[in-house]
């Protein structure tokens with residue numbers, strides 16, 4: 001890959017049924033590019049958790065994915081309520097998800113810790129009342145190419 | 146274990162993925178919490194669940210799973226089956242309850258696999 005490939009998706013916040021569709025698309029694209037299965041899996045899971053978070057906690061947002069020879073960068077940006085205490089939100093099991101979300105199989109408080117675990121770098125920029133941007137990077141392991 | 150044997154052990158209907166019935170899977174996990182599947186599953190090829198919504202199929206896709214088994218007579222919507230079909234995931238539906246279904250598969254030789 002000489003140049004950087006860019007993919008952009010709008011994530012609909014009113015529709016839990018379609019949540020994750022962007023992650024599915026990215027997974028398909030990365031497969032077409034011939035990346036190794038483990039890298040694709042890490043990117044897919046991290047982005048999927050982040051996409052679900054935007055739908056559940058922030059009324060949707062946008063997803064931008066950049067792929068170059070070193071790795072994959074995922075930027076998830078929303079204009080939701082922001083995260084008051086990032087350290088708390090990062091704890092396994094901490095969740096403010098309502099019961100109806102739990103009934104749909106999410107809201108175990110494992111999303112953010114999972115995103116951190118599956119990526120090589122993760123940064124959360126958040127402003128209360130304005131929104132949250134999560135930037136994640138997964139390096140392509142030379143041995144996997 | 147072949148996906149075909151899973152269907153027969155559970156008396157399950159095959160809703161899609163007939164072409165995969167002779168594919169081998171090594172391990173399975175049972176959960177209604179997709180969050181837990183995303184957090185704890187490592188290389189299980191089969192998801193046994195009583196939850197029915199498109200996120201179940203997407204979760205299985207993200208985890209590179211081969212087969213989803215719906216228990217307790219839960220029936221996925223045609224859209225869910227299409228999504229699974231499109232991404233090469235076999236979908237089975239059984240009248241067994243979760244505990245029974247997992248017990249039968251475990252006793253039949255389908256293990257836990259490696260968890261996180």
Ligand SMILES: Nc1ncnc2c1ncn2[C@@H]1O[C@H](COP(=O)(O)OP(=O)(O)O)[C@@H](O)[C@H]1O
Pocket residue numbers: 053054056057058078080081082083089090094095096097106107108109110111112113132180
């Ligand atoms: N994009 C976001 N906007 C606002 N709050 C968020 C966002 N993402 C996560 N959070 C907060 O962080 C908590 C923990 O997130 P996570 O670990 O994904 O668990 P869960 O989504 O299961 O609640 C959420 O319950 C929510 O309070």
Ligand SMILES: [Mg+2]
Pocket residue numbers: 049052053107109110111112
């Ligand atoms: Mg989450």
